[in-house]
Each structure stands twice: as structure tokens, then as C-alpha cells.
Amino acid sequence: MVTSAYIHIPFCKSKCHYCSFVSFCSTDKKNDYLNALEQEIEYFYEGEFLKTLYIGGGTPSLLSVEDISRIISKFSFCDNAEVTMELNPEDVNSDYLKSLYELGINRLSFGCQTFNDDILKLINRRHNSSQVIKVIEYAKSVGFKNLSLDFIYGLPNQTCEMFVSDLNRAVDLELEHISLYGLKIEEGCYFYNHLPVNLPDDDMQADMYLKAVETLLNRGYVQYEVSNFAKNGLYSRHNLNYWDNGEYYGFGVAAHGYKNGIRYENFDNLKDYLKNPKDKKLSHTLSGSEKLEEEIFLGLRKLAGIEVLSVNKKYNIDFENKYKKVLDKYINLKLIEKTNCGYKLTLQGILVSNVVLADFIE
């Protein structure tokens, strides 16, 4: 049974220079979009009680409280469901946050990226560091107890010391959750054609990552996934469902979903999506070996790693025998290590995970 859903809100006020996500710099089509979203949800959602709902984007905080309420009211929820919304610090005030809290949103994820105002300008973010601090105060004061900040490392002009100082400031804000992403310049973003100078190279990005892990662990966070850290056990349950290879609905333009063993992708063109929100751009039934490969890829993102017994049972295999050569090779190289019940990547293994994981594909 599917108990997680992702909703994509594809509007942003302007485009960040590193961004190649599907987002549009105008809200002219907002109402058409909400109507299409409703149609899609009504058609596919089968009324399951959701354990997690994630409203991401784009910039969901460009929607009004009424818009958000309209979306949420389409679903039924389990007790204690995790309902997350992504927000941009510049869009929100305390009344807006209070209304979201009253609607049942209980987890907020803010795009901070860095506390360095010069770099924020350079990457074309619309907020500054004091807005982030203010918004966290507002969120806490209206009752939110599960807040997350996103950071990017490897930004132009950023040094390892600057990144560590960003993280220390975040920890001082007593956040429950912190996510870290290495800058990737992909086709379609502004930086792709206007490569900034002073971009940290791969080695420096790796150093920044290792230093970040050390900083957050020293300050009481648990690393539960390659890029994610939490306190008080407040892991992102929505994202854990992805890494546990669980099924989920994806609603909205460019959203991906996984249901009944079928991975699907919605249209990433707004016009096509609005025309027929019930059509899929792609839909693929996974074969047994594809499912197993995904299980390994996703499972090894978790710091707990993969559990051999559960994989053996689920796929009717002898995991250790099937992958003996690969496991021996990477254990010898200290890129994979044995846990009590399975295997996980080491920190050095995370840095070269693409190479390691590729070896599990037959």
C-alpha cells in the first residue's frame, strides 16, 4: 500500500544560478495548475492514509494558505503523519507560518544554502542570512518542532572554513535536521553557460564534505544518510521511504512516482501537464533485477546500510554469495564495511559511491 506522496509546486520568483530543477518564474498559471493537480490527485489517489506528505518545489511558499489547504484536504492521514513543506526564507511571515501549523503541516524545510550574504547574491538567491534566522525564530514561536535547513557546499568563493562556519551557525539555531548538497552544475542552469570563477574543485568539495560530517557529528547530530543529519531521531520519514525503496505517489509537473512496481514520470512541460494531468511522460515496470539494483543503490545511501536478511527474503537471493566479488573488493579497499546485519559504505566509500555502486550492476 502506498502511504507517501510528493507534490511538486513549480513556481519561483526568479531562478537561482545553479538551479536546473523544473520551475517557472511566473505564477500566472497558478490556478490552472492547482486545478490540474486536483484532477491528477482525484484520479490516482486511492484514499490510503498517508504516513508522509511532502510539498516541494520550486517554491511552495509562493502559494497562499488557502492553496495549501486545498491540496492537503485531498488526502487522508495516519495519526502522527509527517507533513513537510519546503519554504524560501524571504516569502514568509509569522502569520503565514502559524496558519500552516494550524493546517497540520508539522515539518518545514528551508532553503538556506549558506549564511554568507555575498555568496547568496552571487548564486542569485533572493534571501539574506538575517531572513533565515528570523524565519526560524518565527517557526519555533508558532509551535514547529521539526525544522530543517538545506546547505550547499562547493559554491563559488566558498572555503572549507566558511562552510564549517555556516554549519556551526545552523547548529546554534538548534535545528532538528540539516541537509548538505554538493554543488553540481548541470545543463539548463545559468552557471552552465556562465561558469563562475573560484569554484572549489572536486577534491576541495570532498574535503568540505568530510569536514562537515565531522562538525555535525561532534555537535550531536546523527548522520542517517549520505547528505542528511538529524537530532532527536527526527529523520525525514518521507525521504527514508525513498531510501527504503518504498512506493510513493508523485503529483504535479515533473513529479516522479512509484506504485505497483511501476516507476512513472509526469510531463516536465507545464503546457503538456496542464492539458492532461492524468497522462504520464514515462512509465516503466521494473524487472526483478532492476528492483534489486535499486534496493542496493538506495539502501547504501543510508548510513545503516542494507540488511542482508531482508534483501535475501525480499528477492529470494543469497546476497553475500551473489555479490561476493564486489563486496570483497570494496571491503579490502575500505570503501564498504560490514555492519551487524549487513553492509554499508564507509565515509571514503561515500565519496566515490558512483564507482562502487556501478559495480553492483550486472
Ligand code: SF4
Ligand atoms: S533552487 Fe529552488 S528556489 Fe532556486 S530556482 Fe531552483 S527551485 Fe527555485
